[in-house]
Amino acid sequence: MFEATSDTPLALPAAKANTKRMVYRRESWTAMLMSAPALAGLLLFVVLPFVMAAVFSLTDQRLLSPNPTEFVGLRNYERLLAMTVVKIAPERDDAGAIGRDDDGQPVYPRLRVLERKNQDLRGYKEIASRDIAGHRYLLAAKDPVFWRALANIALFALLVVPLQCGLALATALLINQKLRGITFFRTVFFSPVVISMVVISIVWSLFYDRQFGLVNQLLAAVSFGHIAPIDWLGDPGIAMLAIVIMSAWQGMGFQMVIFLAGLQSIPGELYEAACLDGANAWQRFIHVTLPGLRNTMIFILTATTMQAFALFTQIDVMTQGGPDDATVTVMYHAVHHGFHRQNIAYGSTITVVFFLFILGIAFVQRRLIAGKRQ
Amino acid sequence: MSTLLLRHRRRFAQSISYALLLLFALIFLLPTLFMLVSSFKETTAIFSDLRSWRAFLPVGVVTFDNYAYVFERGNFQRYLVNSIVITSITVVSSIVVNSMAAYALARLRWRGQTQVFAFVIAILIIPFEAIAIPLLMLVSQFPGVDFGFSGVHLSASMFNTYTVQILPFVANAFTIFLFFQFFRDLPVELDEAARLDGATPFQIYWKIVLPLSKPVIATVAILQFLAMWNQYLWPIMVVQSGSVRPLMPGIQEFFNRSPAWGQIMAYASLVTLPVLAIFVAFQRWFVQSVASSGVKG
Numbered sequence: 267m268f269e270a271t272s273d274t275p276l277a278l279p280a281a282k283a284n285t286k287r288m289v290y291r292r293e294s295w296t297a298m299l300m301s302a303p304a305l306a307g308l309l310l311f312v313v314l315p316f317v318m319a320a321v322f323s324l325t326d327q328r329l330l331s332p333n334p335t336e337f338v339g340l341r342n343y344e345r346l347l348a349m350t351v352v353k354i355a356p357e358r359d360d361a362g363a364i365g366r367d368d369d370g371q372p373v374y375p376r377l378r379v380l381e382r383k384n385q386d387l388r389g390y391k392e393i394a395s396r397d398i399a400g401h402r403y404l405l406a407a408k409d410p411v412f413w414r415a416l417a418n419i420a421l422f423a424l425l426v427v428p429l430q431c432g433l434a435l436a437t438a439l440l441i442n443q444k445l446r447g448i449t450f451f452r453t454v455f456f457s458p459v460v461i462s463m464v465v466i467s468i469v470w471s472l473f474y475d476r477q478f479g480l481v482n483q484l485l486a487a488v489s490f491g492h493i494a495p496i497d498w499l500g501d502p503g504i505a506m507l508a509i510v511i512m513s514a515w516q517g518m519g520f521q522m523v524i525f526l527a528g529l530q531s532i533p534g535e536l537y538e539a540a541c542l543d544g545a546n547a548w549q550r551f552i553h554v555t556l557p558g559l560r561n562t563m564i565f566i567l568t569a570t571t572m573q574a575f576a577l578f579t580q581i582d583v584m585t586q587g588g589p590d591d592a593t594v595t596v597m598y599h600a601v602h603h604g605f606h607r608q609n610i611a612y613g614s615t616i617t618v619v620f621f622l623f624i625l626g627i628a629f630v631q632r633r634l635i636a637g638k639r640q
Numbered sequence: 641m642s643t644l645l646l647r648h649r650r651r652f653a654q655s656i657s658y659a660l661l662l663l664f665a666l667i668f669l670l671p672t673l674f675m676l677v678s679s680f681k682e683t684t685a686i687f688s689d690l691r692s693w694r695a696f697l698p699v700g701v702v703t704f705d706n707y708a709y710v711f712e713r714g715n716f717q718r719y720l721v722n723s724i725v726i727t728s729i730t731v732v733s734s735i736v737v738n739s740m741a742a743y744a745l746a747r748l749r750w751r752g753q754t755q756v757f758a759f760v761i762a763i764l765i766i767p768f769e770a771i772a773i774p775l776l777m778l779v780s781q782f783p784g785v786d787f788g789f790s791g792v793h794l795s796a797s798m799f800n801t802y803t804v805q806i807l808p809f810v811a812n813a814f815t816i817f818l819f820f821q822f823f824r825d826l827p828v829e830l831d832e833a834a835r836l837d838g839a840t841p842f843q844i845y846w847k848i849v850l851p852l853s854k855p856v857i858a859t860v861a862i863l864q865f866l867a868m869w870n871q872y873l874w875p876i877m878v879v880q881s882g883s884v885r886p887l888m889p890g891i892q893e894f895f896n897r898s899p900a901w902g903q904i905m906a907y908a909s910l911v912t913l914p915v916l917a918i919f920v921a922f923q924r925w926f927v928q929s930v931a932s933s934g935v936k937g
Contacts, residue, residue, distance in 0.1 A: 290749065290750075292840075293748050293749060293750060293841055294748075294749075294750040294751055296744070296748065296840065296841045296842055297744035297748040297749075297750035297753070297841070298744070298750065298752075300740040300741060300743060300744040300748075300841075300842065300845070301740065301741040301744040301745065301756060303737045303740065303741070303810075303811070304737045304738050304740065304741035304811045304816060305741065305756065305811070306811070307737065307807075307808075307810050307811025308759075308760070308763055308811045308813060311771075311775065311778075311807065311808040311809075311811065312763055312766055312771060312811075312813070313763070314778065315771040315774040315775040315777075315778050316766055316770070316771050316774070318774035318777065318778060319770070319771060319773065319774040322774055322777065327777065329776070329777060329780060330780075437664055440657060440660055440661055440664070441661075443657060445654065445657060445658070445661075449923075451661045451664070451665055452923075452927065453919075453920065453923045454664075454665045454668050454669050455664060455665070455668050456919075456923070456926070456927060456930075457668065457669075457672065457916065457919065458668060458671075458672070459866075459930075460866060460915050460916065460918075460919040460926070461672065461912050461915065461916070462869070462870040462872075462887075462888055462911065462912070462915075463870065463872070464870070464872050464888040464889075464891060464892055465675075465888075465891060465908045465911055465912055466671075468891065468892070468895045468904060468908055469671060469674070469675045469905070469908055470671070472901060473671065478687050478690050479690075480674070480690060480695065483690060483691060515667070515668070515671075519668075520930055523927050523930045523931050524930065524931060524933075526927075526931065527931035527932075572767065576767060576769040578769070578872075578873055579872045579873065582872075582876075582892075583892055583895070597769050597873075600769075600772075600773055601772075601773070601873070601877070604772075604773035604776065605773070605776060605877050610773060610774070610776070610777045613773035614773050614774050614777075616773075617769075617770055617771070617772070617773050617774070618770075620769065620770055621766070621767075621770040624765065624767060624770065625765065628765050
């Protein structure tokens with residue numbers, strides 16, 4: 267009996283631990299079963315293709331091909347990224363005199379001609395050239411369209427991010443006031459976000475028409491006919507700007523709402539204190555609003571930049587990369603090779619490089635946010 | 641006197657605000673209005689009206705011919721049904737699958753939990769564009785299993801099926817993350833009380849946690865609905881047949897072959913109106929869900 271009583275306090279925790287462990291094990295099973303469908307989906311449709319992209323980029327994989335796939339090393343990357351500057355001497359006749367054309371300018375041999383003599387130049391195409399001090403310097407790449415796409419997308423991001431985020435902040439500030447009818451305005455400003463980009467691209471194609479388009483009509487009206495009609499989608503120097511304006515118009519509402527949430531999270535006391543200190547509206551904006559929006563701003567800027575890098579739909583619907591490759595983007599290039607030409611390997615290679623850019627932006631974002639904590 | 645001055649200044653500031661609000665309202669409203677109005681005009685009338693404010697007004701001959709043409713020749717009904725099937729199935733299954741995983745991660749204790757969570761967070765960074773091309777290759781290797789109104793059937797390949805347009809988008813790391821944040825902030829006492837009553841973890845999830853999660857479910861449903869309804873890149877690659885093509889590639893195809901702007905605007909209006917109607921009806925929820933998608937990281 268005595269032993270029994272002395273036993274119980276010892277036995278009880280053991281039994282408790284036992285049931286606890288049993289509960290834990292049962293919970294483990296439930297947890298794994300519950301997360302299994304999502305994990306399977308993520309592994310199969312995100313991780314696996316992600317790994318496949320890296321693997322395919324080292325092969326000559328095609329979508330449908332009778333030939334077996336072969337490992338080709340870094341050849342795809344070489345084709346994608348190879349770039350060189352060629353120094354070309356002017357052509358000389360048999361007497362050694364520099365050949366000149368009708369205008370008296372030196373004549374340079376074409377890249378195609380040099381290619382025959384120099385095997386290293388095989389597959390290169392000209393991007394740009396400049397004549398300096400009696401020689402021609404020629405910038406050439408194996409895939410000039412890819413470099414064009416990179417430049418285009420950088421230009422697009424550089425223009426669309428400030429425009430879109432600036433519009434978003436301006437409208438968010440307007441909406442963040444206690445005025446009648448604010449809900450109506452918020453709904454209107456946000457409405458393009460829910461409209462498909464395909465639909466908007468189609469409708470705006472008409473707006474941008476050189477002859478009949480609303481945009482030119484509007485410009486002519488406000489300038490009393492002084493602004494000549496612009497060929498918005500047909501002029502290589504302007505087409506990207508046209509897409510920038512439309513994209514900012516469509517997407518702005520999204521960032522506006524996020525800015526609005528950021529504005530409303532700034533404590534009202536800060537504004538009251540600033541008012542007591544005699545700060546005017548502009549000073550309150552600079553010293554209270556902007557610092558209060560810092561993290562929101564970083565999130566919005568980086569997220570919008572990432573979105574800008576993935577530009578595809580507008581291009582596919584409106585310009586198909588034209589005119590003269592002025593609106594080719596990285597994703598458009600990837601789909602062109604990977605899907606239309608069924609060259610999965612090359613499309614994957616472009617995709618891998620695209621992802622590295624996204625990773626770079628995410629890294630900058632993290633550094634910026636970490637910078638504040640210090 | 642100074643209060644009078646102050647009131648004047650405030651009124652002045654207010655009228656400036658309203659002027660700006662109206663200006664922006666015009667900018668964001670007119671293109672959509674133009675689309676709707678033009679869909680009721682003949683193509684020649686659209687072009688002649690473009691020179692004035694008539695472009696935004698339903699003036700002149702109002703015609704329904706454009707709509708009739710789209711219904712007869714645009715394959716609109718088929719594409720609409722396809723879009724509804726694809727979007728609704730993806731949204732519903734995405735809510736169930738991802739909330740289950742998030743519940744396990746947020747409220748249960750199990751081995752591997754931290755690693756799985758880290759995995760989900762790591763995957764957040766991969767945009768769909770970065771995997772679209774290899775995914776195309778991957779699904780080309782899958783057997784073609786599809787379903788329709790006539791039941792389940794097999795086909796030669798995964799291309800041109802509903803399945804290939806749904807399956808890749810059900811599991812979603814960001815959706816898991818949104819659910820996780822919400823579940824994590826629910827009080828612990830909730831689970832403990834139910835557990836004392838003998839409820840299993842799954843019962844707690846299904847009967848207690850999910851019914852409390854309407855705000856986050858609405859958020860996820862809206863974001864996923866917008867993404868799926870407006871999808872373009874994926875369907876143009878995996879769907880070549882009209883029988884399962886959704887609306888966005890559908891209108892693009894119509895745009896490419898139809899030269900008549902009146903019909904194009906009618907098609908665009910038909911594609912847009914259902915979404916706009918849903919948006920106006922639930923606009924508060926839309927705004928809230930977008931706002932909550934921003935508090936990330």
